[in-house]
Amino acid sequence: MEANEMTFAETVVSVLTSKFGGTKDNAAKWDACVVVPKEYLHNAVEFLKNDASMQMDMLLDLAGIDYLTYPNHEGPRFAVSYAFKSTKNPGRRVRLKVLVSEADLNVPTITDLYASANWLEREVYDQFGLVFTGHPDLRRILNHVEFVGHPLRKDYPAQKRQWLSTTDFLVPELEKRLEDKGYKVIQRSKEIMPVEEEYLEGSIRE
Amino acid sequence: MIVLDPNGEKMNLMALNVGPTHPATHHCVRLLAALDGETIVAGVHEIGFMHRGFEKMVERGTWQQVIPYTDRLNYCSAMMNNIAFCRAVENMYGIEIPERTKVLRVIVNELSRINDHFICVAAAFQDLGGTTPFMYAFNPREEIMLIWEKLTGARLTNSFARIGGLYRDSYDGFENDVLAACKSVEKALKDLHACLDRNRIFLDRTVGVGKISAERAISYGWTGPCLRATGVESDLRKDEPYYDYETYDWEVVVGTQGDANDRLQVRLAEIEESVKIVRQALKRLAPGPVDIVDPRIRVPAHKLAYQDMEALIGRFKSVYEGIRVPEGEYYCASECANGELGFTIVSDGSGHPYRIKVRSPSFAHVSAFNELVEGLTLADSMATLPGLNMIAGELDR
Numbered sequence: 001m002e003a004n005e006m007t008f009a010e011t012v013v014s015v016l017t018s019k020f021g022g023t024k025d026n027a028a029k030w031d032a033c034v035v036v037p038k039e040y041l042h043n044a045v046e047f048l049k050n051d052a053s054m055q056m057d058m059l060l061d062l063a064g065i066d067y068l069t070y071p072n073h074e075g076p077r078f079a080v081s082y083a084f085k086s087t088k089n090p091g092r093r094v095r096l097k098v099l100v101s102e103a104d105l106n107v108p109t110i111t112d113l114y115a116s117a118n119w120l121e122r123e124v125y126d127q128f129g130l131v132f133t134g135h136p137d138l139r140r141i142l143n144h145v146e147f148v149g150h151p152l153r154k155d156y157p158a159q160k161r162q163w164l165s166t167t168d169f170l171v172p173e174l175e176k177r178l179e180d181k182g183y184k185v186i187q188r189s190k191e192i193m194p195v196e197e198e199y200l201e202g203s204i205r206e
Numbered sequence: 207m208i209v210l211d212p213n214g215e216k217m218n219l220m221a222l223n224v225g226p227t228h229p230a231t232h233h234c235v236r237l238l239a240a241l242d243g244e245t246i247v248a249g250v251h252e253i254g255f256m257h258r259g260f261e262k263m264v265e266r267g268t269w270q271q272v273i274p275y276t277d278r279l280n281y282c283s284a285m286m287n288n289i290a291f292c293r294a295v296e297n298m299y300g301i302e303i304p305e306r307t308k309v310l311r312v313i314v315n316e317l318s319r320i321n322d323h324f325i326c327v328a329a330a331f332q333d334l335g336g337t338t339p340f341m342y343a344f345n346p347r348e349e350i351m352l353i354w355e356k357l358t359g360a361r362l363t364n365s366f367a368r369i370g371g372l373y374r375d376s377y378d379g380f381e382n383d384v385l386a387a388c389k390s391v392e393k394a395l396k397d398l399h400a401c402l403d404r405n406r407i408f409l410d411r412t413v414g415v416g417k418i419s420a421e422r423a424i425s426y427g428w429t430g431p432c433l434r435a436t437g438v439e440s441d442l443r444k445d446e447p448y449y450d451y452e453t454y455d456w457e458v459v460v461g462t463q464g465d466a467n468d469r470l471q472v473r474l475a476e477i478e479e480s481v482k483i484v485r486q487a488l489k490r491l492a493p494g495p496v497d498i499v500d501p502r503i504r505v506p507a508h509k510l511a512y513q514d515m516e517a518l519i520g521r522f523k524s525v526y527e528g529i530r531v532p533e534g535e536y537y538c539a540s541e542c543a544n545g546e547l548g549f550t551i552v553s554d555g556s557g558h559p560y561r562i563k564v565r566s567p568s569f570a571h572v573s574a575f576n577e578l579v580e581g582l583t584l585a586d587s588m589a590t591l592p593g594l595n596m597i598a599g600e601l602d603r
Binding site: 070 | 554555563
C-alpha cells in the first residue's frame, strides 16, 4: 500500500514534468506538488481530471499565497495551490501550483472542468486580487461588495477598518442566472440607491 | 420581473429575498430567488456574513494560538477541528503522538461527530415543524456536553488538542461517563428512528427533494455524509487512515438517492458506527502519557516550570516565540463531521504560521445550494438546506 502511494506520487510528478513543463515543488516536503507554468495549467488540470491513469475527479481547494514577506524568497510574489484528490482511487492526491507575478495577475480559469472551482476562484480573487480569466462570475465572495483591497495580501494591514453600508443588490446576477437557463429577461430591475446622507447620520465616518 | 421562458412564453416572476437571517438558514446565508408562484425558477445565493478573517488572524499569532481559532470553524464539533489542525502540524514535524493520545483523540472525534450529526438532524426536523425529535436528539447531546465540561472545562469552544498531545489527560470516571453517554445515544437513535422512518409527513417533505447525482456532487467537491448520501463510498478514515481507524471494526455508511432524506439518514447511521468505534476505543484506552516529551514542540508541564529551569525556559520560549514548525508547504486533510477538513499550511520556519488556508466542507456543499433548490418550491428549499449542515463558522471563516 505504502509503496503504491509513493509510486503514484512519483508518477504524477514525472508525468506533469515531462508533459507540461512542470517542476517538482521543493517546498512540498510531505506531499506531492508540481509547479506548472501558467499557460499549461488548464491542460495539466484537464489531463489530471480525464486521463485514465490519474482520475483526479475532485478539486478540493485553492489556496492563494502571498510571498511578499517570506524570508529570502525569490521569484514571483503570488502563488495559487490547487489541491486535487481522486474518489475513484482513494488515497491519491496531488497539488498543482502556479506562480503569479505582480505585473500579470491573470490566471486561467478551470471552472469549465470543476464546479467547485467557481467559488474557490472567487475566493482567491477576493482575498488576493488574482484575476481568473474566463471565470463566468468573478465577484467577491467572503468580503463585502464595497470592500476595497485584498485582505490576505501581506501588505494589507490587519487592523484596517472600512465603512461598508449597502447590501449586495444581486438582481443582475439573478437575471444572468435566468438567462443561462434559457430565459429571456424583458424588463430589468434597477437598483435604487438610498440618499447617502441617510446612512451617514450618526455613523463612525465623519 | 417579466421574462420569456425557454418556450417563448411570457412569465411574471417575483424576485424574493430569503435571508440572510431567516429561521431556517440557522446562520447567515442569503438566497435571492426568482419565483414562479411557489416554485424557484432560478436562484443566486450569497455568503460571507460571518467572515471574520480567520486566515488573516492566525498569521499574527503563534502556532499554538491557531488552536482556539480552529474551535470557531465548525463549532458544533469544535474539538475535531483542533485535532485536524494539530495532526497537520504533527505530520510536518514528523512526530508520533503517544498511544493514549491517539485513542483519546479517536473517542473525542467520534463523540464530536455524534454531537454534530445530532444537531444537524435535530435542526432539520425542527425546520420541518417536528419538535419532538429535537428533544430526543438533544438529551444525549447534553450528556456529551457534560463530558466536555469535565474533560476540557468548556462546553462549546473546547480547545482541547495541542500540537504533540492534549491539553490534559482525561478525568477519573471518564470511561464510565462515555459508556453511559453511548447508551443514551443508542436509546435516542431508537426514538428518532421511531419518529422518522415511517413518518408520512417527513418522508413526503424529504424523499426526492434536493437531489444531486454522484458526479455532480464530486464536481462540486462534496465530501463527508453529503457525498456518501449519493452512494460514493468515500471516507478518509478508511481511505487514508490515521489514528489506527483501520483497526476498528466499523462500516462506511452510504445512501442511494442523494436527496435530503438520505443525507439525514446517513448521519443517523453514522452515529451508530461512531458509537461502535467509541466502545472499541474505550477498551484500548490504557494508562500512559498524553504528551510527547520535546520542549521544542509541546510546552513542558506547568508544575515543572516551578522546579526546573529548562522547563521554565521551555515554557517562556514557547509562549513568547512560539514553536518552530519546519519550513515547507503541506496540505493535510482529516475526516470531520461535515466532510474533509483540510489545511494548506505554509511555514517559513519561524514561530508564526506564514499562511494557513482552511478547506472547509461546508463551502463546497453550500456552493451547490442554488442548483439543488432550482425547480423546488420555496418550502422545499428550507427542507434541503439543513441536511447540508451548513455551519457558517467554517463556511465564511
